[in-house]
Amino acid sequence: MDVLKRIIERKRTEVEYQKTVVSQRELEQRPLFNRKPLSARDAICRPGSSGIIAEFKRKSPSKGIINDQVLVAETTAGYVRAGAACLSVLTDEPFFGGTSQDLTQAREANPATPIIRKDFIIDPYQIVEARAIGADFILLIAACLSPEEVQTFSQLAHDLALEVLLEVHDEAELASHLTETVDLVGVNNRNLKTFVTDTETSVRLASLIPDSFVKISESGLQQAESILSLQQSGYRGFLIGETFMKTADPAQALEQLLADLNQLNPLSQKQYIV
Numbered sequence: 001m002d003v004l005k006r007i008i009e010r011k012r013t014e015v016e017y018q019k020t021v022v023s024q025r026e027l028e029q030r031p032l033f034n035r036k037p038l039s040a041r042d043a044i045c046r047p048g049s050s051g052i053i054a055e056f057k058r059k060s061p062s063k064g065i066i067n068d069q070v071l072v073a074e075t076t077a078g079y080v081r082a083g084a085a086c087l088s089v090l091t092d093e094p095f096f097g098g099t100s101q102d103l104t105q106a107r108e109a110n111p112a113t114p115i116i117r118k119d120f121i122i123d124p125y126q127i128v129e130a131r132a133i134g135a136d137f138i139l140l141i142a143a144c145l146s147p148e149e150v151q152t153f154s155q156l157a158h159d160l161a162l163e164v165l166l167e168v169h170d171e172a173e174l175a176s177h178l179t180e181t182v183d184l185v186g187v188n189n190r191n192l193k194t195f196v197t198d199t200e201t202s203v204r205l206a207s208l209i210p211d212s213f214v215k216i217s218e219s220g221l222q223q224a225e226s227i228l229s230l231q232q233s234g235y236r237g238f239l240i241g242e243t244f245m246k247t248a249d250p251a252q253a254l255e256q257l258l259a260d261l262n263q264l265n266p267l268s269q270k271q272y273i274v
């Protein structure tokens, strides 16, 4: 059975159990539930934004342990100081080693930066929970949901003032699942069956995504050169985990990437002309 199927099966059991531990009513009474979420769209589209969504990811099914030494509050605050536009925090425990508490700690350390709850959302309960733990936007993965679920889940997210990033992998998912109710569209460069990443996937799908959506390229991004060429294809956001997390100092790795990008970007060459 492929890994996505296994993740989803496990998630269904986990969510049913979690509902018996904390009711939706209780989630709605949490202090963070009353906080006003921030807009990822605004943060990514603001002039001068790096567009980088920097991810906190301890491990993954494809790579095993990536980094279990660094702390979430310190790492995410470092990302923000280095220039991240948004943060991504994995909250799936069995496969990615994340927790809801990780997201809440990132929230407390970074009050002014939008954070995405990175998880496999298959039940409306998880969307209410996303707001209650301090998230600003959620991920909906086309490969895990029906087109109707994408509609109803993104409507619920909006009712809770959360934005939605819809993740697609290919043309077929885009054709069947893209709806006006999502805010950002992410193209995952990672093939979920082989785990191979190829940024050509983003290039191929770019022109099929209407400009009313903010386009995000996800996974396997390492070099400033590829970010620059994806920007030229119309991408404004870049979701990056492993390239940063595999180093001892993830924030420093982001700082280096942004320095490389500034060097390459013709608009910023001005700063080198005396």
Ligand SMILES: O=P(O)(O)OC[C@@H](O)[C@@H](O)c1c[nH]c2ccccc12
Binding pocket: 055, 057, 118, 119, 141, 167, 188, 218, 219, 220, 221, 239, 240, 241, 242, 243
């Ligand atoms: O670590 P990378 O290759 O930079 O990828 C980050 C992010 O795109 C990846 O973690 C991701 C994309 N979609 C997901 C869905 C679930 C879990 C994880 C993901």
